[in-house]
Amino acid sequence: MEFKFNWEENKDKIEELKKVIEENKGKKGALMPVLHEAQRIFGYLPIEVQRMISEGLNIPLAEIYGVATFYSQFSLIPKGKYQIGVCLGTACYVKGAQAIIDKIKEELKLEVGGTTKDRKFSLQATRCIGACGLAPVMTINEDVYGRLKADEIPAILKKYME
Amino acid sequence: MKKVTITIDNQVIQVPENYTVLEAARSIGIDIPTLCYLKEINEVAACRMCLVEVEGARNLQTSCVLPVREGMVVRTNTKKVREARKATLELLLSNHNRECLTCTRNGNCELQTLADELGVKDIPFEGEKTVAPVDTSSPSIVRDPQKCILCGRCVSVCQNVQTVGVLDFTNRGFKTVVGPAFDKGIGNVPCINCGQCIAVCPVGALREKESIDYVWEAIDDPNKHVVVQTAPAVRAALGEEFGLPMGTRVTGKMVAALRRLGFDKVFDTDFGADLTIMEEGYELLHRLKNGGKLPMITSCSPGWVKFCEHYYPEFLDNLSTCKSPHEMLGAIIKSYYAEKNNIDPKDIVVVSIMPCTAKKYESQREELSHAGYQDVDYVLTTRELAKMIKEARIDFVNLPNEDFDEVLGESTGAGVIFGATGGVMEAALRTVAEVVTGKELENIDFEQVRGTEGIKEAEVKLGDLAVKVAVAHGTGNARKLLEQIKSGEKEYHFIEIMACPGGCVTGGGQPHVSAKDRMTKDIMKERAKALYDEDKAKEIRKSHENPMIKKIYKEFLGEPNSHKAHELLHTHYVERKNYPVDEENKYKEYFCDCK
Numbered sequence: 001m002e003f004k005f006n007w008e009e010n011k012d013k014i015e016e017l018k019k020v021i022e023e024n025k026g027k028k029g030a031l032m033p034v035l036h037e038a039q040r041i042f043g044y045l046p047i048e049v050q051r052m053i054s055e056g057l058n059i060p061l062a063e064i065y066g067v068a069t070f071y072s073q074f075s076l077i078p079k080g081k082y083q084i085g086v087c088l089g090t091a092c093y094v095k096g097a098q099a100i101i102d103k104i105k106e107e108l109k110l111e112v113g114g115t116t117k118d119r120k121f122s123l124q125a126t127r128c129i130g131a132c133g134l135a136p137v138m139t140i141n142e143d144v145y146g147r148l149k150a151d152e153i154p155a156i157l158k159k160y161m162e
Numbered sequence: 163m164k165k166v167t168i169t170i171d172n173q174v175i176q177v178p179e180n181y182t183v184l185e186a187a188r189s190i191g192i193d194i195p196t197l198c199y200l201k202e203i204n205e206v207a208a209c210r211m212c213l214v215e216v217e218g219a220r221n222l223q224t225s226c227v228l229p230v231r232e233g234m235v236v237r238t239n240t241k242k243v244r245e246a247r248k249a250t251l252e253l254l255l256s257n258h259n260r261e262c263l264t265c266t267r268n269g270n271c272e273l274q275t276l277a278d279e280l281g282v283k284d285i286p287f288e289g290e291k292t293v294a295p296v297d298t299s300s301p302s303i304v305r306d307p308q309k310c311i312l313c314g315r316c317v318s319v320c321q322n323v324q325t326v327g328v329l330d331f332t333n334r335g336f337k338t339v340v341g342p343a344f345d346k347g348i349g350n351v352p353c354i355n356c357g358q359c360i361a362v363c364p365v366g367a368l369r370e371k372e373s374i375d376y377v378w379e380a381i382d383d384p385n386k387h388v389v390v391q392t393a394p395a396v397r398a399a400l401g402e403e404f405g406l407p408m409g410t411r412v413t414g415k416m417v418a419a420l421r422r423l424g425f426d427k428v429f430d431t432d433f434g435a436d437l438t439i440m441e442e443g444y445e446l447l448h449r450l451k452n453g454g455k456l457p458m459i460t461s462c463s464p465g466w467v468k469f470c471e472h473y474y475p476e477f478l479d480n481l482s483t484c485k486s487p488h489e490m491l492g493a494i495i496k497s498y499y500a501e502k503n504n505i506d507p508k509d510i511v512v513v514s515i516m517p518c519t520a521k522k523y524e525s526q527r528e529e530l531s532h533a534g535y536q537d538v539d540y541v542l543t544t545r546e547l548a549k550m551i552k553e554a555r556i557d558f559v560n561l562p563n564e565d566f567d568e569v570l571g572e573s574t575g576a577g578v579i580f581g582a583t584g585g586v587m588e589a590a591l592r593t594v595a596e597v598v599t600g601k602e603l604e605n606i607d608f609e610q611v612r613g614t615e616g617i618k619e620a621e622v623k624l625g626d627l628a629v630k631v632a633v634a635h636g637t638g639n640a641r642k643l644l645e646q647i648k649s650g651e652k653e654y655h656f657i658e659i660m661a662c663p664g665g666c667v668t669g670g671g672q673p674h675v676s677a678k679d680r681m682t683k684d685i686m687k688e689r690a691k692a693l694y695d696e697d698k699a700k701e702i703r704k705s706h707e708n709p710m711i712k713k714i715y716k717e718f719l720g721e722p723n724s725h726k727a728h729e730l731l732h733t734h735y736v737e738r739k740n741y742p743v744d745e746e747n748k749y750k751e752y753f754c755d756c757k
Contacts, residue, residue: 007748014752047344048743052753060327061741062351065343069333 003078003119005048013041017049021056030057031067035074044078080115080122082160085139089128096150097136101125103150104138107157121160168234183225183236184212188681194238195247195276197254197364198313199226200677203323204362209313210250211276214238222246248280256287258365259308265366270674272364273311294339299347301371301526302355302519307339310367315677316340316359323663325638326469328353340367343741352472352740354637356465356661357519357543357670362677370519370671373540374550380511380540381424388511389499390425391491391570392416394432395517395581395666396544398692402673403548404558409688411696414563419551420515421564429570431514432577434491435589438462439576439705440715441731442484442586443594444722446656450627455479457632457647457654460586462486464524465661465670467735469637474644475737480657483732485537487580488514488521489530491570492537493730498718499570507535514541517581517669520661529733543671572710575696575703582690583635583665584611584618587658591622591631592704598624606703612694614664614686617643619654630654636663667693 007014020037024030034057038049045068054061068074086092086101101123105111108121115122131137134146138156145156163178170187177186187194197209207224214225217235222243225236237243255277262268294307314331317340321327328342328351342351360368380388401410420428446458461467461482470477485493492514496507514521518541524530525538542550551558565571576592579585588608595603610620611631616639619632632654634643640659646652662669664686675685702708719727743749 004744007745007752011752018753047741048749050343051741051743051749054741055753060321060330061343062328062330062332063321066330066332070331 003044003046003115005046010042014052016041017052018056021053025057031059031064035064035068039074042078044075046076077115078119078122080120082121082140084121084123085126085129086123087127087129087131087135087137087139088125089132089135091128091132092136095135099150100136100138100148100153103153104157107154121157166230166232166234168230168232168236170236171238177230179230181230183214183216183223183228183230183234185681186230187214187225187236187238192238193678194225195279196226196677197272197276197311198315200315200318200362201681204313204315204318206314206318209254209311211247213243213246213250215240215243244280248282251276251280251282252285253287254311255282255285256289257291258311259291259306260285265309266369266372267366267674270676271366272676274365275676290336292336292339297341297347297349298371299349300353300355300523301349302522303348303353303357303360304369304371305341305348306367306369307341309365310340311365312338312340313364314340315362315364316368319358319362323636323638324354324356324358324661325641326352326354326356329359346741352738354465354468354472354661355520355523355670356637358662360519360670361668361672361674364677370543370546371522372546373522373542374546374553377513377540377542377550380513385509386511387426387505387509388424388513389427389429389495390420390513390515391429391431391434391488391495392420392515393488393517393581393666394435394578394585394693395669395672395689396515396547397696398581398667398689399517399672400544400548401558402675403545404551406559408675408683408685409692411692412558413696414565415558415561416547417566418561418564419556419558420547422556422561423550423554425513427567427570429491429495430566430573430577431488431491432573432580433570433708433710434487434489434494435462435577435580435586436574436705436708436711437490437494437714437731438484438487438580438586439589439593440711440722441490441727442482443590443597443705445482445484446590446594447597448723450629450655457657458482459657459659460484460590461733461735462580462586463520463660463662463666464518465520466637466640466659468520468523468738469640469661471735471738472740473641476648477644478735478737481735483728483734485530485731485733486521486524487577488516488541489524489537489733490731492530493532494570494714496535496537497532497730498714502569507533510535511539512537514538515544515547516541517544517666517672518662519543519670521671527733532730545671545673548673569710572708573700574705574708575698575700576705577708578693578696578700581666581693582612583614583660583686584608584633584658585665585693586660587611587631587633587656589705590656590658591624593706594629595622595624596704596706598627611658612690614684614690616663629656631656631658633658635660635665637661639663664690 138145165176166179195211197211207227212225213222215237216223297305320329397413401412459480492512500507521541525541576589634640667689
């Protein structure tokens with residue numbers, strides 16, 4: 001999936017990143033805090049951002065990419081405006097969470113870990129979110145939907161499409 | 163060094179206190195198996211092959227990173243140890259593309275050897291296999307993730323030794339793959355093609371891009387005049403492929419083998435090296451006399467040249483404009499030799515046998531051509547040559563010694579030592595010193611620039627001129643040296659840099675040496691010795707005294723650095739982008755504040 005990096009829109013964010021790099025430069029273990037900040041600032045870590053960090057901290061890009069793809073809190077593609085999380089914890093799973101995920105994938109033409117082209121929705125399979133009594137559970141940003149059935153999904157998603 | 167007493171398999175021994183259990187065991191002939199371990203380069207305890215039982219420890223310990231301790235009691239051959247090692251190996255093999263018969267490493271694969279030695283008869287684990295495409299994007303290096311065992315040796319050598327760092331572990335768990343950032347092909351990242359990753363790979367996950375079939379095709383084509391040339395370092399290592407001891411000089415047998423393979427002429431890149439010394443020596447003198455850019459840095463090593471283009475473009479004007487020796491010889495073959503022998507250069511195929519994978523990339527550089535023909539058509543590594551010799555069923559070890567073909571096969575001791583670190587420097591000094599002073603050197607052995615120290619320095623008196631020189635091998639050392647020059651800490655007139663640690667004798671295209679042998683043998687030294695021996699045995703040991711060199715300048719080139727010489731034997735360099743992004747200009751504008 002291709003998401004073009006918009007330089008004009010990211011101008012201020014780049015300045016912010018430069019400051020973060022400057023603060024951490026030369027420190028031992030600088031990469032993790034800088035990646036965290038970069039993820040927060042941009043919402044994802046495209047090659048443009050990783051290269052800035054690579055040149056700024058003098059760390060090979062391959063190493064940065066290795067770290068960025070190792071930890072699941074880093075993302076290489078932008079997260080959607082609405083971040084859908086479907087719990088795949090044990091309780092939700094036995095209560096049919098897979099069918100929920102499949103339905104979302106079908107409705108939004110989206111893979112787990114992906115983001116729609118219009119950057120509106122992204123989909124994650126999450127670990128147990130601690131709402132087992134409501135299984136199967138889905139979250140969309142701060143909203144929680146419990147005791148779901150797959151055929152309720154289209155109506156719920158529709159609310160966020162406007 | 164203080165010693166400690168430990169017991170390994172009931173043997174009480176004393177070893178230096180900085181030893182690991184692995185080193186201690188091997189010092190008394192107990193061969194603990196390893197896969198990921200590479201002395202001083204990759205000591206990460208990832209493969210779990212070297213597990214041992216240590217009295218008092220709860221679990222089996224990885225001996226490669228376990229320091230010895232006074233009174234330690236170690237057992238390396240218990241049921242528990244054997245079973246753990248074997249199960250781990252079987253798991254590794256369960257996700258390995260086990261097509262050994264058609265694998266380039268068939269016969270010298272460290273994984274294959276271990277499977278045999280540990281008695282693996284059956285792989286009980288069946289499961290998913292890594293699916294990832296073979297990366298053929300580079301003209302030098304092929305990467306096959308389905309053969310990779312994730313030992314990390316290539317990652318360490320690329321990052322820590324060469325300081326290039328284009329390989330790393332990506333993703334996690336079962337999806338882990340060693341490769342470049344953003345799943346790019348290795349040909350699309352700032353890789354310098356040195357092939358050190360291939361040299362350390364225990365399996366066939368990294369290998370050179372073979373050109374053997376193209377060369378056979380050319381040889382079989384009656385309309386092609388196929389000329390082969392061999393780099394100095396090849397003769398110092400080729401014998402290893404046929405079971406000869408490391409450091410055996412096989413120049414004569416190599417020439418005989420090449421002739422039997424069907425090449426029309428067998429020339430010596432050493433002649434190209436002599437030519438390089440003439441051109442580079444005079445270039446240095448010119449720069450010294452006319453306030454040219456200094457230090458001048460050698461340009462024979464295409465891995466180093468690409469390193470400079472990617473990582474130190476500010477030094478590009480310091481690079482000698484000389485083409486590398488085999489490219490020079492290629493250009494001469496397709497001009498002077500073609501003219502003399504009345505052969506149309508379009509019918510000539512030049513094949514270079516090199517200890518090097520970067521030469522494959524180099525030979526495709528557009529600017530290394532003349533009159534529309536690439537100077538060199540195909541580059542084969544030492545390993546590929548060995549494969550051709552085996553394919554042709556030639557009994558290499560019992561071949562007679564033969565001489566190179568005349569004219570461009572004539573060479574000197576100066577040309578031979580190009581293959582070892584410091585050799586180009588020494589060869590250049592032999593010629594430059596005599597040109598400057600007009601007198602014969604009393605001692606032509608410049609011992610100061612020999613040896614395997616990472617960076618070597620010397621001050622050499624050339625008449626009234628005190629010339630400061632330095633030699634670096636391995637791009638990690640080159641980086642150190644260049645940083646010292648940038649900071650003003652050091653100043654030199656002339657520098658030799660080779661991309662590979664040890665120079666060409668330990669190039670990325672040389673015969674594989676197992677991690678086990680690397681522990682006991684000094685490959686750099688043993689192979690280099692073969693070259694210094696050949697130098698000593700040569701009648702002529704200075705490039706400018708090579709009668710054919712004199713002849714070619716008289717008949718064809720005129721003077722060193724003449725117009726014609728420049729046209730044929732010199733080149734230029736370009737700054738190369740590392741990981742270019744879609745809108746490179748905006749990257750500069752927004753991130754670097756430089757438009």
